[in-house]
Amino acid sequence: GRSGKILGVSSAFEQPISVALLLDASASMGYAMPSASKAALAFARKILRPQDRCSVFSIQTVPRREQALTSDETKIAAALASIQTAGETSIYDSLRSAIRDLAGESDRRAIVVLSDGGDTASIATYDETLQLVRSAGIPIYVIAYNEVPEYAADRDRLSYLASETGGFLISANAGDLERKYAEIEKDLRGQYAISYQITDASKPNEWRDVKVRVKPRELTARTISGYFAP
Numbered sequence: 675g676r677s678g679k680i681l682g683v684s685s686a687f688e689q690p691i692s693v694a695l696l697l698d699a700s701a702s703m704g705y706a707m708p709s710a711s712k713a714a715l716a717f718a719r720k721i722l723r724p725q726d727r728c729s730v731f732s733i734q735t736v737p738r739r740e741q742a743l744t745s746d747e748t749k750i751a752a753a754l755a756s757i758q759t760a761g762e763t764s765i766y767d768s769l770r771s772a773i774r775d776l777a778g779e780s781d782r783r784a785i786v787v788l789s790d791g792g793d794t795a796s797i798a799t800y801d802e803t804l805q806l807v808r809s810a811g812i813p814i815y816v817i818a819y820n821e822v823p824e825y826a827a828d829r830d831r832l833s834y835l836a837s838e839t840g841g842f843l844i845s846a847n848a849g850d851l852e853r854k855y856a857e858i859e860k861d862l863r864g865q866y867a868i869s870y871q872i873t874d875a876s877k878p879n880e881w882r883d884v885k886v887r888v889k890p891r892e893l894t895a896r897t898i899s900g901y902f903a904p
Contacts (some may be wrong), residue, residue, distance in 0.1 A: 675883075676872065676874055678872045679870060679871045679872075681870055681871055682867075683866055683867070683868050684866065685865075685866060686782060686866055686867040687863050689782050689867070690725040690726055690727075690781040691721075691722075691726050691727075691781060691782040691783065692726070692727045692743055692776055692782070692783050692784075693721065693726070693728045693729075693784045693786060694728075694731060694783075694784070694785045695717075695718065695730050695731070696731045696732075696765075696768050696769070696785065696786065696787040696789075697710055697711065697714060697730070697732055697733065697757060697788050698710075698763055698765075698788055698789035698790055698791070698819070699732035699733055699734050699757050699758065699761075700733065700734055700735075700759065700761055700762050700763040701759055701761060701762075702759075702763075703759050703790055703819075704759040706790065706819065706820070707757060707759050709848050709851060710819070711755060711757060712852075713851040713855050714786075714855070715750065715751050715754050716852055717852075717858070717859060718747070718750050719747060720856070722745065725745070727743040727745050728741075728744065728750050729741055729742055729743045729744070729776075730750060730754055730757075731768055731772055731775075732757045733763055733764060733768040733787075733789060734759075734761040734795075735761035735762045736761075737764055737768040737771045739771065739775065740753040740754075740756060741753035742775075743776075743779075761795070763789060763791055763792070763793055763794045763795055764793065764795040765789055765792075765793040765832070766793050766796035766798040766800065766803040767795075767796040767798050768787075768796075769785065769787070769803055769806075769807065769814070770798055770803065770806060773806060773807070773810045773812060776810075776812055777810070782865070783813070784812065784813045784814075784815065784862060785812055785841075786814075786817070786855075786858060787815065787816045787832075788816075788817040788846075789817075789818065789819060790818075790819040790822070791822060791825045791828065792825040792827070792829070804834075804835060807835055807838060808838055808839075808898075810839075811898050813840045813841040814835060814841040815843075815861070816832045816833070816835075816836050816841070816844070817844055817845075817846050817851070817854055817858075818845045818846065819846050819847070820846075820847055821845050829843065838898070838899045839898055839899075840896045840897045840898050841896070844857060844858070861896075868886065876903035877903065878903060878904065880903045881900055881901075881902055881903075882902070882903055883899065883900040884898055884899065884900045884901065885897075
C-alpha cells in the first residue's frame with residue numbers, strides 16, 4: 675500500500691540464469707515424448723550461455739531428477755533423450771523438487787513445465803504448493819500440451835500458480851511446441867531487475883504485496899505477486 679523508492683532499473687539478461695526443465699513423463703505422454711524432448715533441448719540451446727546452468731526433471735508418480743544443474747549441453751541432451759514415460763503425473767511434487775534444487779542459486783532462476791494434463795499423484799496439495807512458489811519467488815512457466823477439456827480446472831490452477839511468480843501458462847500442440855518455448859525464451863530475455871527501498875516496518879513472515887505500474891497504462895509488468903518479509 676505504500677510506494678517504494680526505486681534505486682535502479684536495469685536489463686537482467688546479462689545476469690546468469692539457472693533453469694529447471696520439467697517434462698511430463700507420465701504414461702499419457704508416451705506418444706509425444708520424442709517431440710517434447712526435442713523442443714525442450716532446442717529451448718535450452720537457445721537460452722543458455724556459458725555462464726548459465728540447467729537441470730532436467732521428469733514428472734511421474736514420483737518426480738525424478740534426470741540431470742543436476744549443469745552448463746554442459748551434452749549432458750542436458752542426454753538427460754532429455756533418456757526420459758522414459760510411465761506412471762502418473764505429480765506436477766506439484768515436481769515443482770517442489772525443482773524449487774529445492776534452485777534454492778541455493780543466487781542468480782536469476784526459472785522453472786519451465788510441460789504437461790498434457792492435471793496433477794494425479796502428488797503428495798503436496800495445491801494450497802501447499804501455492805504457498806511454496808510464493809515464498810520461493812522463482813518465475814514458473816507452464817506449457818499446457820494438447821489441452822483436454824477435463825483438465826480445464828487443473829490448467830486454471832497452474833495458470834494462477836505461474837502468474838503469482840511472474841510467469842505464465844501457454845497452450846501448445848505438436849505443430850507449434852518449439853514456437854511456444856521460444857515465447858518463454860523471449861520473456862526471459864526481456865526481464866528487468868528493479869531494486870527499491872521500503873521504509874515501513876514489517877513483521878517476520880508477513881506477506882508484502884508487490885505491484886509494478888508502467889507507462890503507458892495499457893502495458894502490464896509481470897512480477898512476483900509479493901514476498902514474505904524475513
